[in-house]
Amino acid sequence: MNNNCTIIKMIPKNNIYGHEISHGFSSFKHWQQEIEFVYSHKGFIEVEVDNCIFNIQESEMLIISSGALHNFLASDDNSIIYVVRLPVDDIASNPVLKEEVVEFFRETMMVSEDKIIKNIISSIIFADLARYNEYYSSIKGAELTIHLINNQNLIKKRITPATVDESETIVKMQLFIEENLHNSITLTMLADYLSFSNSYCSKFIKKKTNLNFLEYVKTIRLREAEEFLRTTDMSITDIAYSTGFPSIQSFNRIFKSSKGTNPTGYRKSLKNK
Template identity: 30%
Template sequence: MFVEGLHEKNIFSGEIPFRLEDNTQVDFTYPVHWHPAVELLYVEKNTLNINVNNSEIALDEGDILFIANGDTHGFSNKNNHGRRFFIQFETSAFNALGSNTVIKPLISNTIRISRQELPFYNDLKVHILSIIDSYNKKAFGYQLFLSARLYDILAITSNYVMDRVKPQNRTDTVKKIQGLDKLSEAFKFIETNYMNDISLADVARAVGFSEFYFSRIFKDITEKNFSRYLNEYRIKQAEHYLTNSSMSVADIAYTVGFNSIVTFNRSFKAVKGCSPSTYKKIGI
């Protein structure tokens, strides 16, 4: 699992698109990022601060937070002796039963659920604790049990969410979902073509959006303009060549898509804080 640009990748390492983390770090910080997976955060002990879409949320003990796929979020907590559980899963697992058209609007808004919101809160907490217990024990067939509990969570949450989503916001939700789907295609295009002379117009054309609209959703979700994201992605690839090959700095610059050494040196130093030559020499 790593963050590239703002995109968190390789979340799932097991046999199913599901991840659970039991986190008790005292100084818990994690950079702002986004991912296509849905995330459930349950604060079992103490409090937790989280930044979602540039807004700070202070979660109390017992709070549950649905983090919508595509929403940027990060953590910066010091001296926090707490415990929190993170559950991440892909909604693609629910496509087979044709329910994804219902699920997508449901999980496209980040929602905080507190202990005061009864009886809904208690029902939700029971299923979350059941998922944690089943995942830790990993008895035979636990994968089916996890899927069933996730269905339960989504089902009991549906009325709660839809009652609170204003009709005018539902159109925005649909647009956001479409934007995320297209943005995933855009990242794949960049990963395949970053070494070439590509522009915002090229990527927008590849995913079927106008340049203006694509530029707007790209910046809304990644919080970076296209040029900055592309440069940072190229720098990330350059790091690999600098530490794992005998290529010259000039060759690396052209290999990862920069058309001049000057631009490469300037961009690399802005991102990494040192020149490519220094980075290569000390093997950071």
């Protein structure tokens, strides 16, 4: 078991999300293999999971199941949101308990304010992981899980979202698109790479991601573009073309329709924080 914990401290402002640690974060629709714990330290945040809206108030927590398609929507200007991602294998390294833990986290859950949860999340967020051994975050994740299983009255709402199957094919598909973003990716290119027919490839994407082919590619392009805007000084033009948008006008229009502001405005809002 390795310490595969990802910690993100999101500081939203005007619904544009900055963060202290950017790796792996996206406010566009996305999914990940880990269990995601979204805790509101201050203010509120709205999260959409499989077309269901969760409004997380201060000191409440949302647990997003592995493979659930989700995105962050709106928040207070002064919100501070903590996100912790942990692989279920690290939370439940004991084979006897793993089945119960996997089943428990199959649902996305809204959790009420609780002092013990607050302390556990804070201990992970503010831990000096360089000083602790590699199991620290996993132990804390297991501690949080046991507390939740034993106190299920804290769970305000549950849904069982359609999840993205974490098969080898899905991973290959996503990597192919990411590695060819600068090209004009077609359904035929992807289908040939996966040795699928066009028809089967289209149905496969829709079934596994709840998006059609063009929407899925667009989501990945936007996610990568957002990361470049946050973490590099690349020009807007270079970002647009490196992520496969056919023109600056197209990039600006699609980005604004998803984020409510154009790429220039988005980057400016980050620099003003």
